[in-house]
Structures are given as C-alpha cells and as structure tokens.
Amino acid sequence: MTDTQNLNFxxxxxxxxxxxxxxxxxxxxxxxxxxxxxWHKFTRNKVAVxxxxxxxxxxxxxxxxEFLAPGVPxxxxxxxxxxxxxxxxxxxxxxxxxxxxxxxVKGYKIEVDPVALRRSFVPDENKIIPIGWFVHGQxxxxxxxxxxxxxxxxxxxxxxxxxxxxxxxxxxxxxxxLIYGTRVSMSIGLIGVTISLTLGVVMGALSGFYGGWVDxxxxxxxxxxSSMPTIPLWLGLAAAIPLTWSPLQVYFVITIxxxxxxWTALAREVRGxxxxxxxxxxxxxxxxxxxxERRIIFRHILPSLTSHILAVVTLALPVMIVAETSLSFxxxxxxxxxxxxxxxxxxxxxxxxxATAPWLLIWPASAxxxxxxxFNFLGDGLRDAADPYGE
Amino acid sequence: MQPILTENKAMNTxxxxxxxxxxxxxxxxxxxxxxxxxxxxxxxILHAVRNVSFNLCRGRTLALVxxxxxxxxxxxxxxxxxxxxxxxxxxxxxxxxxxxxxxxLNALGPNSPQIRAIxxxxxxxxxxxxxxxxxxxxTIGSQIVEVLQLHRHMSLAAAKTETIELLRQVxxxxxxxxxxxxxxxxSGGMRQRAMIAMALACNPDILIADEPTTxxxxxxxxxxxxxxxxxxxxxxxxxxxxxxxxxxxxxxxDEVAVMRYGxxxxxxxxxxIFHDARHPYTKELLGSTVRLESGEANADETQRSExxxxxxxxxxxxxGSNSAWFKKGSxxxxxxxxxxxxxxxxxxxxxVxxxxxxxTTLGRLILRTVEPTEGQxxxxxxxxxxxxxxxxxxxxLRQFHRHVRLVFQDxxxxxxxxxxxxxxxxxxxxxxxxxxxxxxxxxxxELMEMVGLDPAAMERYPHAFSGGQRQRxxxxxxxxxxxxxxxxxxxxxxxxxxxxxxxxxxxxDIQKRLNLSFIFISHDIxxxxxxxxxxxxxxxxxxxxxxxAEQICNAPREDYTKALISAVPNPDPRNxxxxxxxRLTA
Numbered sequence: 016m017t018d019t020q021n022l023n024f025x026x027x028x029x030x031x032x033x034x035x036x037x038x039x040x041x042x043x044x045x046x047x048x049x050x051x052x053x054w055h056k057f058t059r060n061k062v063a064v065x066x067x068x069x070x071x072x073x074x075x076x077x078x079x080x081e082f083l084a085p086g087v088p089x090x091x092x093x094x095x096x097x098x099x100x101x102x103x104x105x106x107x108x109x110x111x112x113x114x115x116x117x118x119x120v121k122g123y124k125i126e127v128d129p130v131a132l133r134r135s136f137v138p139d140e141n142k143i144i145p146i147g148w149f150v151h152g153q154x155x156x157x158x159x160x161x162x163x164x165x166x167x168x169x170x171x172x173x174x175x176x177x178x179x180x181x182x183x184x185x186x187x188x189x190x191x192x193l194i195y196g197t198r199v200s201m202s203i204g205l206i207g208v209t210i211s212l213t214l215g216v217v218m219g220a221l222s223g224f225y226g227g228w229v230d231x232x233x234x235x236x237x238x239x240x241s242s243m244p245t246i247p248l249w250l251g252l253a254a255a256i257p258l259t260w261s262p263l264q265v266y267f268v269i270t271i272x273x274x275x276x277x278w279t280a281l282a283r284e285v286r287g288x289x290x291x292x293x294x295x296x297x298x299x300x301x302x303x304x305x306x307x308e309r310r311i312i313f314r315h316i317l318p319s320l321t322s323h324i325l326a327v328v329t330l331a332l333p334v335m336i337v338a339e340t341s342l343s344f345x346x347x348x349x350x351x352x353x354x355x356x357x358x359x360x361x362x363x364x365x366x367x368x369x370a371t372a373p374w375l376l377i378w379p380a381s382a383x384x385x386x387x388x389x390f391n392f393l394g395d396g397l398r399d400a401a402d403p404y405g406e
Numbered sequence: 407m408q409p410i411l412t413e414n415k416a417m418n419t420x421x422x423x424x425x426x427x428x429x430x431x432x433x434x435x436x437x438x439x440x441x442x443x444x445x446x447x448x449x450x451i452l453h454a455v456r457n458v459s460f461n462l463c464r465g466r467t468l469a470l471v472x473x474x475x476x477x478x479x480x481x482x483x484x485x486x487x488x489x490x491x492x493x494x495x496x497x498x499x500x501x502x503x504x505x506x507x508x509x510x511l512n513a514l515g516p517n518s519p520q521i522r523a524i525x526x527x528x529x530x531x532x533x534x535x536x537x538x539x540x541x542x543x544x545t546i547g548s549q550i551v552e553v554l555q556l557h558r559h560m561s562l563a564a565a566k567t568e569t570i571e572l573l574r575q576v577x578x579x580x581x582x583x584x585x586x587x588x589x590x591x592x593s594g595g596m597r598q599r600a601m602i603a604m605a606l607a608c609n610p611d612i613l614i615a616d617e618p619t620t621x622x623x624x625x626x627x628x629x630x631x632x633x634x635x636x637x638x639x640x641x642x643x644x645x646x647x648x649x650x651x652x653x654x655x656x657x658x659x660d661e662v663a664v665m666r667y668g669x670x671x672x673x674x675x676x677x678x679i680f681h682d683a684r685h686p687y688t689k690e691l692l693g694s695t696v697r698l699e700s701g702e703a704n705a706d707e708t709q710r711s712e713x714x715x716x717x718x719x720x721x722x723x724x725x726g727s728n729s730a731w732f733k734k735g736s737x738x739x740x741x742x743x744x745x746x747x748x749x750x751x752x753x754x755x756x757x758v759x760x761x762x763x764x765x766t767t768l769g770r771l772i773l774r775t776v777e778p779t780e781g782q783x784x785x786x787x788x789x790x791x792x793x794x795x796x797x798x799x800x801x802x803l804r805q806f807h808r809h810v811r812l813v814f815q816d817x818x819x820x821x822x823x824x825x826x827x828x829x830x831x832x833x834x835x836x837x838x839x840x841x842x843x844x845x846x847x848x849x850x851x852e853l854m855e856m857v858g859l860d861p862a863a864m865e866r867y868p869h870a871f872s873g874g875q876r877q878r879x880x881x882x883x884x885x886x887x888x889x890x891x892x893x894x895x896x897x898x899x900x901x902x903x904x905x906x907x908x909x910x911x912x913x914x915d916i917q918k919r920l921n922l923s924f925i926f927i928s929h930d931i932x933x934x935x936x937x938x939x940x941x942x943x944x945x946x947x948x949x950x951x952x953x954x955a956e957q958i959c960n961a962p963r964e965d966y967t968k969a970l971i972s973a974v975p976n977p978d979p980r981n982x983x984x985x986x987x988x989r990l991t992a
Contacts, residue, residue, distance in 0.1 A: 024424070024671070024684075024685050024686055024687075026686060026687070027666070027669075029667065030453070030475060030668065031452070031453040031456060031667060031668060032450045032451065032452055032453070033450060033451045047867065048824070048867065049867075052869075059448070295819055296814045296816055296819040296820035297821055297822040299775060299814075299820075300812070300814065300820055300883070303773065303812055304807075304833050304834035304838075304883070305807055305808065305834060305837045305838050306833070306837050307837075310837065319824055404823040
C-alpha cells in the first residue's frame with residue numbers, strides 16, 4: 016500500500032449483500048404487523064401450505080356433501096353387495112370400427128366360482144352405463160333445508176347405479192358414504208376443539224395468571240385427567256349414553272366426551288406461555304408504565320399468545336378425529352345411520368371382508384390418514400411461524 | 407440500514423487493507439490470502455468475509471477486532487472449516503505450516519480425516535461460552551482424556567496423568583479431584599480454564615480464542631487473559647484473538663486487524679493501530695472506547711445543598727427460605743445486604759459490581775418489582791413531600807413509577823414485538839391518561855426526536871430497528887411521563903462500542919436538558935466512569951465503597967475496589983494495566 020497521508024478510504028455503512036436473483040427485491044417489512052410476518056414465515060414452509068390446502072378442500076367437501084356425493088348414503092341395493100369399484104372410461108366403440116367420446120362406466124355381471132360357489136361381480140364389457148357432470152339423481156335436502164336432486168357426477172339414467180369406490184355389504188355406495196362421513200368426521204374435530212379450547216384457555220390462563228394455589232389446584236386436576244387411561248374411560252362414558260337417544264344427540268355427547276379429555280394439553284401450553292411471557296422484559300416494562308393487570312393480559316400477553324394457540328388447536332384437531340374414529344370403530348361412538356369415517360371402518364372389522372372387499376378398508380382409512388397428516392403438517396408449520404421474531 | 411448492492415467505485419477511494427509497516431517478517435505458521443466467505447441465505451448472498459489476508463507467526467498474537475457482524479468469528483471458523491453449511495468459501499487460500507510442509511486447508515473437505523486431524527491437533531479453539539461448549543454429562547477430566555486418546559493415541563492411564571498435568575498448568579486448584587467434577591460444578595472462570603486445558607491438550611501450534619472472556623467478570627477476565635498469554639508465550643504458540651474490546655487488544659495483542667463488514671480495514675502492530683490509526687473507522691472506534699482515565703466528572707460532592715431526591719437506607723433482600731418450615735440451617739441468600747445510598751437531583755450515580763453482586767436486585771428493590779425484606783426507600787419529588795416507597799400500596803406505587811423509570815438491558819426483549827413504536831412509546835401516556843389520540847401522537851413524535859429517531863418511523867414495528875435504535879425507543883418510553891429518576895440497568899451492555907458511546911452521549915444530553923437523576927447500573931467500570939458523578943461499588947450484596955467517580959477510579963480505598971479497577975483492561979498498549987494488577991485475596 017502507499018504511504019500517503021491523505022489516502023481516501025471508502026466508508027461502508029452496511030454489510031455487503033448481493034441478491035440471489037437478478038430481479039431480487041428487498042421487501043420492506045418495517046411496518047408489517049405480526050400476522051403479516053407469520054404469514055410470510057408460514058408460506059415459506061411449502062409442505063404446510065399444501066397441507067392447509069388439503070384441509071380447506073376437506074372442509075369444502077364437508078360443506079357440500081349432498082351435491083358432491085353421487086348418491087345418498089342410505090340407499091341400499093341388495094343385488095349389488097360388495098360390488099368392486101368401477102373405472103371411469105371415456106371412449107366407446109361407435110359401431111363402424113372407430114370410437115366416440117362418451118364418459119361411462121362398465122356394468123357388472125355376476126360370476127359364480129364353481130368350487131366355492133361364491134358370487135362375485137366382474138365388469139361386463141358390453142354393459143355401458145353413461146355418466147355425466149351435474150346430473151339429476153336421487154333427491155336430497157341440501158343442509159337439510161333446500162330440496163334438490165342435482166349431483167356433481169352420476170349416471171345419466173336415474174335407474175342405473177354407479178359405484179366409483181365400490182359398495183358395501185348392503186350394496187350402498189362407498190363414495191357417497193365417504194363424502195357424507197367427511198362432514199361428520201371433520202366437524203366433530205371442530206366442535207370438540209372449540210369446547211376444549213375454551214376450557215383449556217380459561218383454565219390455563221387462570222392457572223398462569225393467578226399462580227399460587229389456583230395454579231396448584233388446576234394443574235393437579237389436569238394431571239389426574241391426563242393420567243386416566245382414555246379408551247376404558249371413553250368406553251364407560253359411551254356405554255352410559257341411553258340407547259333411546261337420537262344419533263344427533265349421541266354425536267354431541269361423543270364430542271363433549273372427547274373434548275373433556277383433550278383440553279388438558281391446551282391448558283398446560285397456555286399456562287406455560289403465560290408464565291414465560293410474564294417474565295418477559297416488555298411485560299415488566301408495561302407494569303412499570305402503570306398498566307393494570309387486566310391491560311397487561313389483554314394488551315400484551317394475549318396478542319402474543321393467539322398465534323401459539325392457533326398452532327396448538329391445529330395440532331389438537333387430528334387427536335379429535337382419531338379419537339372419534341377409534342370410538343366409532345369399536346362400536347361405542349357414533350352409530351349408524353350416522354355416517355363417519357369411523358363408522359365406515361366398522362364394516363372393515365373382519366379379515367374376510369378385507370379380503371373380499373379391500374376398498375372398504377382402504378378408502379376410509381386413507382381419508383383418516385390424509386386428514387390427520389395434513390393437520391399435523393399444518394400445525395407444525397403454524398407452530399414454527401407462530402413466533403416470527405425468533406430469527 | 408441501506409444494503410450496498412454494488413461496490414461504488416468513487417474516485418480516489420480505496421477499500422483495500424491499510425497495512426502499517428513493522429509487521430514481523432518471520433516465516434508465518436498460518437497464511438490467509440484473499441479469503442472471502444459468502445453466506446447463501448434465502449433471499450440474498452451475504453458477503454460475510456471479503457478479501458481478508460493475514461499471517462500468524464509463532465509466539466505472536468494477532469487480534470481480530472470488530473463490532474458484531476464484522477465477520478471476525480466467521481473468519482476464525484473458516485480457518486478450521488467449521489462454519490455452518492450456508493457458508494461457502496468464495497475465494498482465497500489458507501496455508502498451514504505442518505512440520506515444514508504447507509497444507510492448503512481450504513482444499514480439504516470440511517469432514518475429511520485430514521482436516522479433523524488438524525482441528526484440535528494443530529489448531530486449538532477456545533469459545534466464548536464455556537458452559538455450552540463443554541458437555542454437561544461428562545466429567546471435565548473425561549472430556550480432556552477423550553481428546554488425548556483421540557488425537558495423541560495415549561493409553562487411558564497416561565491420558566489421565568496428562569489431564570491432571572494440564573489442569574495444573576491452567577491453574578485449577580486440586581486438579582486430581584477437580585478432574586472428576588462435572589461442568590456445572592465449575593464456576594465460569596474455571597470452565598474457561600478447563601476449556602483452555604482442552605484446547606492445549608494436543609500442543610497445538612495455533613490457538614484461536616473467540617471472545618474468550620466476554621462472558622466473564624472483569625477480575626476473572628484479567629486472570630484468564632493472563633493465563634492464556636503466559637501459556638502462549640511459554641509454548642510458543644501463535645494466537646488469533648477475536649474480540650470487540652479494544653482494552654483487551656491493547657493488553658494482549660502484538661498485531662491487530664480491524665474488521666468491519668467483512669473487510670480488514672487496517673492491519674498493523676498494536677502500537678501503530680492505537681497511536682497512528684489511519685482508517686477513519688479505526689479512529690472512530692478508538693474515539694468511542696471509553697477510558698477509565700477520562701470522564702465527564704461534572705459534579706462536586708461538596709456543593710450538595712439540596713435534599714437527595716431518593717434516599718435508600720438499610721435496604722436488604724433475602725432470597726430463599728427462612729420460614730417456619732425449616733427452623734434451623736435453612737438456606738438463605740442475602741442478595742442485597744443493608745444497602746444505603748443517596749441520589750441528588752441532577753446527579754448520575756453509578757452502581758458497579760460483578761455478576762451476583764446484587765446490583766440489579768438493588769435497582770429492582772428501589773422500583774419494588776422485587777419486594778425488599780427490610781429497609782427504607784424515601785422518595786422526595788421536590789415539592790417538599792416525602793414518601794416511603796416500601797410502604798406504598800399498589801395504586802400509589804403506580805404514581806411512584808411515573809417518576810422513577812427503568813431502562814432495560816436487552817433492547818430486544820424489552821419492547822413488545824407486536825406493538826408499533828407509537829404504541830410502545832405512547833403506552834405509558836395512554837395508560838396514565840396523560841395524552842391520547844392525536845395528542846399522544848405528537849408527544850410520541852417529540853420524544854422520538856429527542857432520542858434521535860425519525861418520527862416518521864412511528865408506525866413501524868421494533869423488528870425494523872437495530873439494537874441501538876431499539877435502545878433509543880426504550881429511552882423514549884422511559885421519558886414519556888417526565889420522570890425525576892431513571893434507573894438504567896446495564897442499558898448499554900448489549901450494544902456495540904460505537905453505538906454504546908452514542909447512547910451514553912444521548913443520555914447525558916437528555917439529562918442536562920431535563921435535569922434528571924440517573925442510577926446507572928453496570929458491570930463496566932469504564933462506562934460508569936464516563937457517565938457518572940458518583941459511584942457505588944457493590945460486592946456480595948454489600949456496598950463496599952461510595953465516592954466520586956474520580957476518586958473510585960484513581961484512588962480507590964477498599965481492597966476490592968482496587969482489585970476491580972486494576973483488572974480493567976486499558977485501551978493503550980503503551981500503558982498496560984491489567985497485567986500489573988492488584989489481586990484480591992478473599
């Protein structure tokens with residue numbers, strides 16, 4: 016280097032950065048509130064976003080089951096028991112060597128196994144059942160209010176039956192039943208979580224805020240409840256439901272039973288956050304600013320808590336769904352004629368059924384797995400994004 | 407902060423390292439040439455280290471000095487190839503001299519057996535935080551034994567003997583027994599000693615010390631630096647010392663490299679850097695380093711005619727149980743032991759002490775966020791009335807908190823991240839009903855201007871501000887209600903040197919304009935010397951000495967104060983103080 020005294024030094028005022036892409040813009044987050052930041056952090060997790068879309072789709076399905084299902088779930092056809100799923104095909108021979116477009120499924124013919132004398136259905140290549148979009152089929156009442164008979168997809172002729180996912184032991188359409196089951200299974204989670212959220216947040220906040228003997232009492236209750244073996248307890252409670260009650264009443268009681276046992280985790284989470292936040296410097300600062308305890312809770316602690324609660328709720332939902340499924344599978348939860356994924360799985364209890372009609376196990380089980388996985392991925396993503404100030 | 411997207415090539419400017427003459431010309435053991443390290447982040451590439459070149463020579467210490475984010479740690483980690491996966495060496499070479507052969511370190515894979523043989527064996531590393539770098543589930547001895555077995559292929563018995571010898575060398579008392587203790591049974595200083603023993607286990611040629619004493623108290627720091635220096639000289643190691651503290655540099659280093667934003671701005675012998683600095687940033691850094699010798703020292707004790715605004719007498723806080731449950735032999739800790747002090751209007755009173763001396767608790771006791779066990783705090787707002795703070799009911803305490811405000815240490819956790827700056831600064835105004843709506847907004851604007859922030863930024867959230875700016879927000883909040891007293895609890899310890907000087911000057915300026923009294927709690931005696939008129943020295947819960955800042959720093963009376971003052975590193979290589987310090991034997 017030179018030894019000149021009046022050497023000019025370049026003064027830098029910030030770290031050196033080059034954008035990753037040529038059009039890279041530095042987005043200003045200076046005036047972004049917590050939800051904007053949470054959203055930005057959440058959308059970075061692609062799996063969670065995808066899971067969120069799946070869940071949204073499931074709830075949409077749940078909202079419009081009557082329209083989306085090709086039939087109604089109770090409609091049974093004894094001549095088609097354990098009919099296998101039908102494939103949708105698009106072209107039929109037009110008689111002079113070519114083929115023309117016609118969406119259809121193949122009908123069934125019955126084959127009898129000469130040794131076992133067992134009846135089984137195989138697709139009949141000659142029997143073509145045309146299907147189409149927005150067809151008029153079996154009548155229903157949308158949300159139990161509006162009478163209609165429009166279905167998204169179905170056989171053009173009302174007298175034909177189609178089983179896209181196969182049929183069960185009474186010849187009922189599994190696809191319609193699965194779609195109807197979505198409504199019950201997905202909503203039991205929502206209602207159950209609302210109850211346990213209210214219980215959990217109130218108990219957790221009381222515990223975290225007052226501390227002392229209130230905390231002691233609530234935490235011991237939480238411990239007692241979470242130490243109970245769940246399945247026998249559910250069994251006992253469900254057995255206590257009078258047989259005379261309508262399926263709807265049973266449905267609500269089951270939700271309450273499930274949620275009475277799951278609020279404990281939420282209460283602990285809320286209490287822990289409360290304690291952590293109470294020790295934060297900014298809460299001390301608020302106290303020294305003269306804020307009352309009420310203001311500290313509602314202005315400072317709860318806003319920091321909401322995003323965490325949202326994440327916990329998302330992780331609590333699949334627990335509810337699994338609980339409902341296992342109860343119904345054991346035959347002590349929801350009972351027919353209510354249709355839920357757990358009720359559907361009841362049909363797949365015996366090995367014989369699973370061997371002859373595997374679709375009865377595969378489809379409802381996949382529905383449960385997809386829903387639970389999606390909720391878990393979404394919940395994980397939300398939990399990571401819940402505190403966007405960590406980095 | 408405006409990121410520099412392109413390098414501006416203005417006329418007659420240089421961004422090359424200014425190298426002072428007088429660097430040692432012996433054969434270096436480690437050569438770094440033109441090293442650049444990039445971090446590939448999600449949105450952009452951060453050039454953390456840019457064209458850094460330096461040499462390490464046997465028996466000499468090179469200090470890398472810089473503020474946070476200057477790339478000094480990244481450089482050091484780059485030498486051992488232990489940077490995290492996002493970091494990539496963009497260019498440059500690192501040559502290590504191993505028994506006459508030159509090995510190119512950057513050509514070795516980060517997990518290759520060759521580099522692993524060099525880590526620990528040739529280059530030893532001491533981290534900042536000994537608690538997290540030592541395993542909590544193994545004894546100190548077994549961790550050193552493991553290193554010896556791994557690198558020097560010693561038998562278990564030989565390794566154990568060697569471990570005890572190493573612990574003796576790092577001056578751990580009773581090494582035979584201490585080798586069987588766990589990390590949590592060691593104090594911070596002892597952990598750092600154990601860490602040093604581990605780094606030295608394989609007789610490395612180079613020792614990298616990354617902020618080795620930042621987590622330690624000033625007297626412990628002096629001992630550890632002493633130890634490192636002696637071991638380095640006696641073993642003829644080359645040392646790379648990474649620090650932000652110019653005092654330590656002056657005391658320990660032979661050569662200095664000043665880093666900023668990934669570049670080495672200036673490189674030279676320690677004397678040249680301190681007394682013939684060329685780069686404006688180096689000058690700025692030296693200028694903002696507060697010295698023990700100089701201070702504002704504006705007030706005189708004799709001219710106190712007014713009554714003190716705050717009188718603390720016999721304030722005591724006992725933690726732990728001495729309740730009726732365990733009558734005898736119960737565990738009780740006197741965090742503050744009958745502390746008494748007066749604070750006069752317009753005065754800056756410093757409280758210094760090492761960690762655990764009770765200085766923070768004393769501050770909290772005055773505010774009653776921690777309830778005192780005994781004692782009185784008399785507050786005189788200046789209108790002739792007197793209130794005993796320790797007897798106030800909750801609602802009256804709120805009134806008291808309007809007059810006595812607290813500035814926190816951590817500018818990140820003390821601001822609610824979910825509120826805008828306007829809401830944060832305006833919160834005390836809103837809660838007390840002094841101003842709301844438009845009126846509050848204009849008052850917040852005034853306050854922001856007073857602390858040197860642009861009022862246009864009031865709709866922003868704290869995350870948009872740097873540490874220093876956040877601390878200004880915290881100060882603005884504490885000023886909102888026209889307080890009489892501000893208690894600043896380590897208000898500048900989390901800040902970089904140059905920012906710290908700005909904040910201290912801001913506080914002094916505000917004090918003069920508003921005639922406030924400050925209680926300034928700090929572990930850093932130089933800062934207290936700069937800022938305060940009078941200083942109270944705390945040790946083990948007791949105030950051992952109160953006097954004018956000048957008297958405490960230049961002519962301390964108590965043994966403890968003497969030991970404390972003499973352990974403060976002096977940012978002047980021609981006048982090293984720490985190595986000739988007074989030691990307290992208590």
